Amino acid sequence: MELECYPTAERPPEIVPGRPQRAWMDAFHDRHAYRCLPLSMANTTGWEILNPIAFTAEWNGGLMQEDIKLTPDRPNPDFHNLVKSHFSHGVMTFHAGYLFRTPPGWSMMAQGAPNHVKDGIQPLAGLVETEWLPFPFTMNWIFTRPGKVRFEKGEPFCFITLVQDRVLDDVQPVIRSMASNPELREQYGLWEKHRSAFNKKIFQADPEAVKTAWQRFYFKGEFPEDAAEPPKEHVNKRRLKAPRLGR
Known part of the structure; x- marks a missing residue:
């Protein structure tokens, strides 16, 4: 099974398997937060698309495109193709730099990296039918209040994972005693x-x-x-594959 990643930019962002580390989890005494297995598993159940250019984003609270100001730390010819103020209303848009193709029956969930907390801005999630889509999608963030936020170089701006979403229509939630x-x-x-x-x-x-x-x-x-036989397929560490070059 392959996740095909077709670059749409001359220098596309790096894609890496989801990393378990989170700064706020590191700050706990004895890194206690990592003992919560569901947190660590969520952090690594997908791939991160990494920001290649450090920059500051500032929103003045207005509803127009020009009310968001994006300033890279250093001049970079790729910056205007990476992130833009496109939708207005405090929404900032990243271009992932790839057209993704998934196997039949699989869609892609694009969202912020799980449990990666940023003050003042919130990642928006999207479910994309990448099994047939012939063009790329964007990754969007919405400011939660006026002010400045930083996106560092190497920080994930998008997290992708795969889901078989069509079968969800056949799932019937049942509440039982x-x-x-x-x-x-x-x-x-x-x-x-x-x-x-x-x-x-x-x-x-x-x-x-x-x-x-x-x-x-x-x-x-x-x-x-x-009290019962332990599960045979319990997983407490995720090891996803890094992208490789194809033909």
Whole structure:
């Protein structure tokens, strides 16, 4: 299975597998935030398109295109093709630099890098039918208030991942009582018991609990008290492939 990436620019931005590191996660004591496996997995479930030119964007709060000012740190002939004020209303537009083609049945989700927080501006997400689309899409950000924001060189301005979205139309959400699934209810009860007991010990500064620091049932793909067979395909580290040159 291939994700085909056709450059539409002479010097297209670099594409790299999603990286797990986040500055705000690094700032936690003992990097505690990385113990939340869903966060780390989201960070790496896709590819980052990296900003090649450091610049400052400023919005004065107006609704016109000219109300956004974009200033690169240094003059660069590619800058005007990378990012523009196109849609007005405080929306800034990046050109991804590629036309993507996905296998039949797969679409592309283009969004901001998961859990990559920027103050004053918000990435907008788009779902694109890249299995047939013969032209590229743009990546858009909307200011949340007037002011300046920085985009550093090497910072992700777009995050792409693939989804089989058409089958979602056939999915029927169903709300059921936990009592209707005794096996699941028992497993949930065991987890709840262990979780409550562990949190109580942490609150009481129990030395063993403090040394353990966190429960690893989900991270390791295990059940408390071996309540069931562990999942055979549990993943706690994503290793996506970097793009390679094709013919």
